[in-house]
Amino acid sequence: MKNDQYFMSLALQEAKKAKSVGEVPVGCIIADSDGKIASKGHNLCEKQNDPTAHAEIVAIRKLSKKTQSWRLEGKSIYCTLQPCLMCMGAIVNSRIERLVYGTDDPRLLEINYIYELEDIYPPVKKLQITKNILKEDCALMLKEFFSTLRT
DSSP, X not given: OHHHHHHHHHHHHHHHHHHHTTSOOOEEEEEOTTSOEEEEEEOOHHHHTXXXXXXXXXXXXXXXXXXXXXXXXXXXXXXXXXXXXXXXXHHHHXXXXXXXXXXXXXXXXXXXXXXXXXXXXXXXXXXXXXXXXXXXXXXXXXXXXXXXXXX
């Protein structure tokens, strides 16, 4: 739990970087089994004009390039926001073993996609999931960002 809070605080720093350049403030850290940072990323969709440049995808791509492998066994991924379906697919397909996220995505509350995915795509069952780490901090950053857009 202590490591989870540490890595989530680093993911929040990444989210702040995204916010500072006008991106949706979502950040991500990938840690290896030794508890070292393997990769990090934040949303870059606007900057790169790429709808797939979510924080998780950015971090996974960086690490895959660095290791010359798309298989990321033994890694944990820390995301400030619950991963979308696209990012969840990348996390599962890259064989990351553990997902830790800060706050639920309210757009995904209507569908319990993680449990539904377990039924149709068995590799999801191997993924260990921990949620609500630094939940208030993660949720507040998103709330503040979107409230300034709407005013």
